[in-house]
Amino acid sequence: MPNCPATATTSATPSTTPSAAAAAPAPAQAAGDTGNTFSVAVTGDTQAETDVASDPRFGNRTAWLAANKDALDLKYVLHTGDMVDWGWLVPAQFTRAKAAMDKLIAAGLQYSVTIGNHDTRVPGWNGI
DSSP states (O other), rough: OEEEOOOOOOOOOOTTSSHHHHHHHOOOOOTOOSSOOOOEEEOOOOOOGSSSOOOOOHHHHHHHHTTHHHHHEEEEEEEEOOOOOSSTTTTHHHHHHHHHHHHHHHHOOEEEEEOOOOTTTTOHHHHH
């Protein structure tokens, strides 16, 4: 273990044996890292927010997460699906969704997206 000091075998009494915890240097922390805690943001069902270009909600939300990532110690964003509303019928919805998620990328935030029923043609809509 790289941060643990080597211990010598001695016949010292327990009160004089150096403690590994006391002797080990504190692990380095990244800027903004509070140690053992961090935040994960969960969002989803943004399909109505990608219907029209004039709807700012999705982009505002990701911009807010990006702007507040340090204060929140935000490490990851999970989109739980339904990012678009039958986007294969109106591909501009994917463009709007990508623009919103690009704000996370620009801020250095990692994210993942789950496919929802509105995101895929498999369940379809109106028999399409």
